[in-house]
Amino acid sequence: MDRREFLQAGVLSALVPAARSRAAEHARNRVAGYRRLGRTGFEVSDISFGSSRLRSGQERLVEHALDRGINYFDSADSYTGGSSEQVLGKALTGKRDKVYLVSKTMARSEASVAELMGHLEGSLSQLNTDYVDVYLNHAVNDVDRLRNPEWGEFVERAKAQGKIRATGMSGHAGRLIECLDYAIDNDLADVILVAYNFGQDPAFYEQFARSFDYIARQPDLPRVLEKARKNDVGVVTMKTLMGARLNDMRPYETAGATFAQAAFRWVLSNKNVDALVISMTDEALIDEYLGASGSGSISVSDVQLLRQYARLNGTSYCRHACNDCEGACPYGVPIADVLRTRMYATDYKDLAFARAEYQILEASAAACLGCSGAPCQDACSHGLPIAELCAPAHQILS
Numbered sequence: 141m142d143r144r145e146f147l148q149a150g151v152l153s154a155l156v157p158a159a160r161s162r163a164a165e166h167a168r169n170r171v172a173g174y175r176r177l178g179r180t181g182f183e184v185s186d187i188s189f190g191s192s193r194l195r196s197g198q199e200r201l202v203e204h205a206l207d208r209g210i211n212y213f214d215s216a217d218s219y220t221g222g223s224s225e226q227v228l229g230k231a232l233t234g235k236r237d238k239v240y241l242v243s244k245t246m247a248r249s250e251a252s253v254a255e256l257m258g259h260l261e262g263s264l265s266q267l268n269t270d271y272v273d274v275y276l277n278h279a280v281n282d283v284d285r286l287r288n289p290e291w292g293e294f295v296e297r298a299k300a301q302g303k304i305r306a307t308g309m310s311g312h313a314g315r316l317i318e319c320l321d322y323a324i325d326n327d328l329a330d331v332i333l334v335a336y337n338f339g340q341d342p343a344f345y346e347q348f349a350r351s352f353d354y355i356a357r358q359p360d361l362p363r364v365l366e367k368a369r370k371n372d373v374g375v376v377t378m379k380t381l382m383g384a385r386l387n388d389m390r391p392y393e394t395a396g397a398t399f400a401q402a403a404f405r406w407v408l409s410n411k412n413v414d415a416l417v418i419s420m421t422d423e424a425l426i427d428e429y430l431g432a433s434g435s436g437s438i439s440v441s442d443v444q445l446l447r448q449y450a451r452l453n454g455t456s457y458c459r460h461a462c463n464d465c466e467g468a469c470p471y472g473v474p475i476a477d478v479l480r481t482r483m484y485a486t487d488y489k490d491l492a493f494a495r496a497e498y499q500i501l502e503a504s505a506a507a508c509l510g511c512s513g514a515p516c517q518d519a520c521s522h523g524l525p526i527a528e529l530c531a532p533a534h535q536i537l538s
Contacts, residue, residue: 165396166427171209172434175414178374180306180330182240182273186408187433188212190378190417193493194224202231204423206239208430214333214376214417216244216278217263218500220493229268236269243267244278244310244333246500247294249285256294260303274331275304280311280319281477286328306330312379312480315466317360324364324371332368335379336361336413338406338446365412377416380407383453383487384419392448394441396431399449402442404432419488458483458524465526468519471507475516475526478505482533491536498537505534 173186189205191214202213213232215224225243232239245259264270275298277285285291286309298304309323312335323329368375381403389399400418407416420426458479465475478501485494498504513527520526 166424166431169208169427169430169433171211171430173408174211176374177240177331177376177414178368179372180274180374182212182306182374184212184240184376184415185210185433186415186435187404187429188214188376188415188417190419191215191224191228192219193419193421193488193490194227195220196223196227198227199231201420201423201426202228205420205426206232206235208426209433210426210430211238212240212242212376212415212417214242215263215267217259217266218244218246218278218496221496222262222266225263225266229266233268240273241267241269242274242276242333243272244276246279247277247285247288247291249282249288251288251290253290253294253297256291257298260294260298264303271303271305273304274306274308276307276331276333277309280309280323281315283315283319283322286319286322286326292328306374308332308373310378311335317364320364320368324367324373327371329368329373331374331376333376333378333417334361334365336365336377336407337380337382338403339382339450362410362412365410369412375412375414377407377413378418380404380416380418382449383483385449385453385487388452389445389449392445397439397441397445398428398431399445400425400429401432402438402445403449404429405435405438405442406446408432408435409437458529464521465516465519468516468526469507470515471511472503473505473507473530474501474503475505475519475530477501478530478533479524479526481537482529485533485536495537498533504538505530506538508534 171185171187174183175186177184187210189202189210189212194201213228215228217225219225228241243263245256245263247256260275263272277291280286295304295307308329308331309319310333311319316334320332320334323332365375381400386400393399404416407413418429458476469475481494481498481501484497485491508527508531511527516526
């Protein structure tokens, strides 16, 4: 054993007991808070199950979450090639009345009622149910997708047939604010699912971290969330871990509190947020996450963890919903979406999911391979070197 191997072995032996102790403590965690999801009236677990990375054979994860009190399960017809919905359908057979099921489809601006109904029927078949509680227009980044009259007619027909109970939109990339405003102002949403974390809200700086001028500021997002509340639109948040590089934070976590719990408490302390969904990939992580359930405030130690995470990752994280880079590429590369899919590969360490999400983008970053990088050199207001990230992302994901 050389010196490096010796040191690595020593570090691992020190971490394993701590990890086991932490896991044993988290195993006692359960959902401690249920919140009304806007006008739907659904009482949903404040920390809920995101299934974007759920794969065949993982029914036990769903059962574990249900055992811990989670009753809101979020999916989409595109997740893991349909396996996500199939696993949920199998795991929740005989328990349908105990949960709220969510599915989503990318309803493009030219989609017809027949096409949309086909997508819904496909999801119902995979989920082994005859209705979903919430059905969302997925990853909306263009208002024309909401203006499509076929979407409105489809929703009206599906509700009348009892196949969906509530509808709305999800968004985490370009033109998010514009799309959310349109959906709320035109009464197109019972529920919205929106990317939201401590690195996107100016309150994080004003109150706790004035020196962190490199994290995304999105002043209109809190305004839109408040508008949703006033219109009794349910608000569910995602991307709450700002990249989810949990292992970066393990050395800084003390007294049983974790970065994930701090980030969740920050989100749930916002009175305009009803719940959050997080991709649940491991039973121990589910138990850890639920340690923040029932929270209505954050502590000084929570803020310290958030600040430390910002120090470590603030200069490499793309704030996809910011979209300041829109239009910078003369070849039409959707920079924010490319970097979002890159995050799935580099931060989430899930190459299969990243490639699947990359494939459904309307345009790729192939043009970046032969570009000097000059057009987008200064396009990121947060200083990200776009050209250095997009070309390698295309090579990895295509």
